[in-house]
Amino acid sequence: MRVLFASTRGSGHFHPLIPLIDACTARGDDVLVVAPPALEPLLATRKQPYRIGGEPSQEELAQVMARVLALPPDDGVSLMVREVFGRLGTAAMLPALEEACRDWRPDLVLHEAFEFASVVAAERHGIPHARVAVSAARFTRSTDPLMGLALDAYGPGIAERLLASPYLTRLPASLDPSPYAVTHRYHGALRPGALPDWWGGAEEPLVHVTLGTEAGALPTAAGLYRAVVEAVSVLPVRVLLTTGHLIDATDLGPLPPHVHAEPWVPQEDVLRRASLVVCHGGSGTVFGALAAGVPVICVPLFADQPVNARLVAGAGAGTAVTPTGSPADEPPVLGPDDVRSIRAAAEMILGEPSYRARAECLAEEMRATPTAGELLDTLEL
Structure with a gap:
């Protein structure tokens, strides 16, 4: 199987995908990761093939972020999702994801929950897709009404199909009940390594x-x-x-x-x-x-x-x-x-x-x- 993974910038958005990427690799699936330039240093340390898409200009991002910081927290989140992840991020990443879906022909697209260009590309090419939770479902659900504003320009019904797609989350049900009809929970293996003793043998907590x-x-x-x-x-x-x-x-x-x-x-x-x-x-x-x-x-x-x-x-x-x-x-x-x-x-x-x-x-x-x-x-x- 060919699985395309898509992320926005920021390691916090990419890391929830890693257990799934590693599992696909272990199964022998073909994997391709598509992400913005800010993630290239991280992707270069991993063994999976990747392609780098576009990103909004620093000037555009700075203008939006100045507005975000000037708003009350809830209003700032709405603006961030609508403008940065929705309008600017989708437009910047869509060409690379369209090319990947057209030329590489994945069987499945897995995207972190605030990356939307891969959904548009998958819908245009008839490829199944599922979203991978970055945040608690309570937070993600609060941003769902913004999906239409972000995606309606790319075709009717895309936002509705995104919200109906499988929702994959690492978070426990008792802490984070999900409102999504098709919710799957998973966990990744913990593989801790050695931590240097920077404290000269001290044993305090x-x-x-x-x-x-x-x-x-x-x-x-x-x-x-x-x-x-x-x-x-x-x-x-x-x-x-x-x-x-x-x-x-x-x-x-x-x-x-x-x-x-x-x-x-x-x-x-x-x-x-x-x-x-x-x-x-x-x-x-x-x-x-x-x-x-x-x-x-x-x-x-x-x-x-x-x-x-x-x-x-x-x-x-x-x-x-x-x-x-x-x-x-x-x-x-x-x-x-x-x-x-x-x-x-x-x-x-x-x-x-x-x-x-x-x-x-x-x-x-x-x-x-x-x-x-x-x-x-x-x-x-």
């Missing part, structure tokens, strides 16, 4: 601090990281801070000796050993932590992060600290009250075993779903 791959683009990014480090570094813990590649750890100033900073560390390597994750509430980080049975403190900044924070807190697998240090129409900052709240939340979770126990229960539920390969073997389209 390990706290992983990350704000994901996109927060580094915010003008307040360095201040956000400094505030979170200030919150947890006074505790009797080891801290691993990953900053992403958009800011430099030297921008954060001197760090305590028990705080180690890296641009990036494989998530599975950290989570196997972590006692707590303090993060922005991004789906990749949150659900990766829960799959490893690690409780989470979410400090949501934008997009789907507030929804994820509420889900984690409601499940008893962590808590949420919503930033209060900036107006809603300005880039987020963390004030002194936020720092104290994060510190108190970390002390509470590290001292109360029920949070870890609840996270481990969710991990067990996720492991009980079919593997990505088992799902592909039974998927009917």
Whole structure:
């Protein structure tokens, strides 16, 4: 079988596809990945063939993102989905995906949930397609009414067929019930590697601090990281801070000796050993932590992060600290009250075993779903 995978920019959008890509490769399927230029460095490290499509101009993206940041969170999400993922992203990626569907002739198209050009191309060439969840279904469902605005220009009924297509998700049903009639859950294998001992043999609990791959683009990014480090570094813990590649750890100033900073560390390597994750509430980080049975403190900044924070807190697998240090129409900052709240939340979770126990229960539920390969073997389209 030939399977075409399509993603928008951002590793958080691509990573949910990886277990399925690897399962197809293991089965002997022919795989082709089509993605924007921003993902080429990541795709170049993998063994599957790929093609690079187009992307909106930096000027266009900057104009839309300025409007997004000036809006209340829900309105900003709507604009982001409609304009960036919908109008601009679909137009930029459609030529490469049309060419792939026409010339490579896949038997199946699997796309992350906010990549729409592959759906248009698949519909035009009569190819079955399914969407792969990036976020919680509650968040994805809230953006579904925007699909018509994004896709009606490409043909009648495409949005309706997208919403009726199979919905594939790694997230556990108890945490993330799905409103979609055809929902399949799956999990990928955890293959953690060795984590260097950056703390000279110290054995205090390990706290992983990350704000994901996109927060580094915010003008307040360095201040956000400094505030979170200030919150947890006074505790009797080891801290691993990953900053992403958009800011430099030297921008954060001197760090305590028990705080180690890296641009990036494989998530599975950290989570196997972590006692707590303090993060922005991004789906990749949150659900990766829960799959490893690690409780989470979410400090949501934008997009789907507030929804994820509420889900984690409601499940008893962590808590949420919503930033209060900036107006809603300005880039987020963390004030002194936020720092104290994060510190108190970390002390509470590290001292109360029920949070870890609840996270481990969710991990067990996720492991009980079919593997990505088992799902592909039974998927009917």
